[in-house]
Amino acid sequence: MEDSAPDWSELHDDILGSVFNLLECPDLLRCAAVCTAWRSVFSDARSLKICPQRQTPCLLYCTEVAGTSAVGMYSLLEKREYTIPLPDPPVSNRTWIGSSHGWLITADEKSDLILLNPITGEQIALPPVTTMEHVKPIFNEDGILDKYEMLYYDGKIPRVEDTPYAFDLPRYHDIVYYKAMLSSDPSSGDCIVVLIHQPYSQISFARVGEDHWNWIPIGIHYSDCIYHEGWFYTVISSGGVDAFKLNGPSVIHKRVLKDVQQRNEKMYIVQSPWGDLLLINRITIIPHDVNPEIEDTEMHTSDIEIYKVDIGEQKLVKLTGIGYNALFLGHNTCCCLPVKDYHMLMPNCVYMTDDDYLWLFGRHERRDVGIYSLKNNSLSNVVSLEPWKSWLPPIWMTPNLVKTGMVQ
Secondary structure, three states: OOOOOOHHOOOOOOHHHHHHHOOOOHHHHHHHHHHHHHHHHHHHHHHHOOOOOOOOEEEEEEOOOOOOOOEEEOOOOOOOEEEEEEEOOOOHHHHEEEEOOEEEEEEOOOEEEEEEEOOOEEEEEEOHHHOOEEEEEEOOOOOEEEEEEEEOOOOOOOOEEEEEHHHHHHHHHHHHHEEEEEEOOOOOOOOEEEEEEEEOOEEEEEOOOOOOOOOEEEOOOOOEEEEEEEEEEEOOOOOEEEEOOOOOOEEEEEEEEEEOOOOOOOOEEEOOOOOOOOEEEEEEEEOOOOOOOOOOOEEEEEEEEEOOOOOOOOOEEEOOOOOOOOEOOOOOOEEEOOOOOOOOOOOOOOEEEEOOOOOOOOOOOOOOOOOEEOOOOOOEEOOOOOOOOOOOEEEEEEOOOOOOOOOO
């Protein structure tokens, strides 16, 4: 007599939950479609805000196949492409300025910021742009919001103001927003959004669920930011590092590293798996006498320099590589991942996307997207042929299947 096939639907929920916790996003979604019992365990985990901690970053991009209301997603783990539908407003009518904890920070046609989880489809509206320090709304004769006027000043006292400039609503985010990042998954209930913006690459922040932005009148020329153990660490284009604690009644600031005054083109800041704070200088070749908004001229990364921040000696120590780790750079919150935990990643490599401020929104034949080997100083494609459209730069995103219940 033959043994009957096992009934997988009767697998104990605790065991099934432990298995789910080891899976990455594509396999987890497939498991949830196996049967009603498995979907129930999957749904319970999401409602309890339990999600597998280890997810390999994916590349999100606009594509002709996906159309105007969906994005393409390339899985580094599976080396295959997916199409993900997105809620309104259409992706063709917005841009993204950050990716953090599985959420995109996007800007709509009025340049208001919206958090979007492309996996769950959830959206969370952030405070309106008109609550930002340097913004003055301009209305037309019919009382309809027509433009934003940006006021040019920083936190120095006495205040010195340059001539203000007015921008059309959809053009504002292209010019003013630089990069945004989150302190945590919004499902935690205590998430802070930090925005680097013009004028002078200053910083503002907002708590998810509140109705206004808070300006930090300390420092200018910030280029990147990460969150680590209660502090936002920011890097200045000259190589200095500031830290801010934003979860109290007032902002606490400390200077972690003085300006090193070296030549830096594009600086990033990363917390390494081995405990060091790293600064990355990305050197890009941009042809001279070219208008990036109208000419399809190739821009590409020529070198990437890695430095360890020595806080005690107040200096940067140049590293020859990052060993068995991989860096992810771009408009995403930058991270350094050990390849032993992410077996599809290549060691001592930098996975990078476009985020050059002046060239981001030009329509180019080729984007500066690829995998840079620190050992060989060589660049290879993430995928061939590159499927993305040129008008919106691809961005790294770590999938997050947790539902917050904070739907817009």
